[in-house]
Amino acid sequence: MRKAAGILFLILPGLLAKSAFCQENGAAGSGQAPAVTAIEPAAVTPGFSGLLKIRGFKLADATAITFTGGEEVKAEIRERGVAEAVAGFELKEAGESRLEVQVSVSADTVPGRRAFVITTPAGEVRECHLEILPAEAAVAEKEPNDGFPEAQSVRPGQTVWGGIGKEKDVDVYRLEGGGKGKIILEILGARVPSLLDAGLLLSDSSGALMAMEDDGPDTRDPKITIPPGQKGPLFLSVYDVNDHGGPWHGYQLIIREEQ
Numbered sequence: 001m002r003k004a005a006g007i008l009f010l011i012l013p014g015l016l017a018k019s020a021f022c023q024e025n026g027a028a029g030s031g032q033a034p035a036v037t038a039i040e041p042a043a044v045t046p047g048f049s050g051l052l053k054i055r056g057f058k059l060a061d062a063t064a065i066t067f068t069g070g071e072e073v074k075a076e077i078r079e080r081g082v083a084e085a086v087a088g089f090e091l092k093e094a095g096e097s098r099l100e101v102q103v104s105v106s107a108d109t110v111p112g113r114r115a116f117v118i119t120t121p122a123g124e125v126r127e128c129h130l131e132i133l134p135a136e137a138a139v140a141e142k143e144p145n146d147g148f149p150e151a152q153s154v155r156p157g158q159t160v161w162g163g164i165g166k167e168k169d170v171d172v173y174r175l176e177g178g179g180k181g182k183i184i185l186e187i188l189g190a191r192v193p194s195l196l197d198a199g200l201l202l203s204d205s206s207g208a209l210m211a212m213e214d215d216g217p218d219t220r221d222p223k224i225t226i227p228p229g230q231k232g233p234l235f236l237s238v239y240d241v242n243d244h245g246g247p248w249h250g251y252q253l254i255i256r257e258e259q
């Protein structure tokens with residue numbers, strides 16, 4: 001949702017119970033209970049070993065992060081503390097604290113969503129997920145991709161994971177048209193969660209606008225459907241509707257064809 005200048009999210013103190021859920025940021029943002037507002041990267045693949053950065057409320061004293069479902073994902077807190085300011089956000093929206101977690105995903109794990117729980121002295125954060133994408137379908141966003149000439153080619157069946165890395169950044173993707181089925185382009189950003197409030201623009205090869213979406217019915221993540229047989233190439237632009245960007249603005253772009 002595009003914000004009117006100076007108008008912040010409606011915040012209702014005391015609305016959240018002591019145990020908060022991991023959810024779209026803004027909904028989590030009372031600061032009364034521990035909560036997660038952003039996870040970076042927005043997805044990983046089997047065999048991933050590296051840092052998962054988590055931002056939110058009351059995470060600076062977290063004592064543990066535990067993935068459910070056995071030994072396939074190992075996680076250990078490496079750093080915790082105060083989170084840096086984010087341009088365009090107040091800390092009561094973006095979260096004042098952060099965690100850095102060393103995560104190792106076994107190479108033979110079955111892709112899918114893995115739930116994790118963060119334990120803090122102020123309560124638990126539940127229902128957070130790390131998305132493990134199948135390696136053959138996962139595509140990392142590649143900069144520069146800010147215009148049609150540099151657009152990154154993608155196709156149905158793929159999921160791109162990337163981020164709006166700076167203010168006014170735009171990520172442009174190129175699709176060949178002509179599918180037998182409709183092609184659905186869906187952002188998973190705010191729902192990762194991430195600070196991104198994504199917008200999508202779909203243009204034809206002449207640059208003419210075909211579709212524009214900001215939010216879904218109950219999410220800030222947009223979705224566009226391309227009718228069957230649409231002539232290509234088509235260009236999809238992903239951006240933040242408030243022109244924000246930075247290291248906490250990750251997303252997945254899911255591209256699928258349906259008959």
Ligand SMILES: [Ca+2]
Binds near residue numbers: 143144145146170172
């Ligand atoms: Ca870009």
Ligand SMILES: [Ca+2]
Binds near residue numbers: 199213214215216
């Ligand atoms: Ca949006």
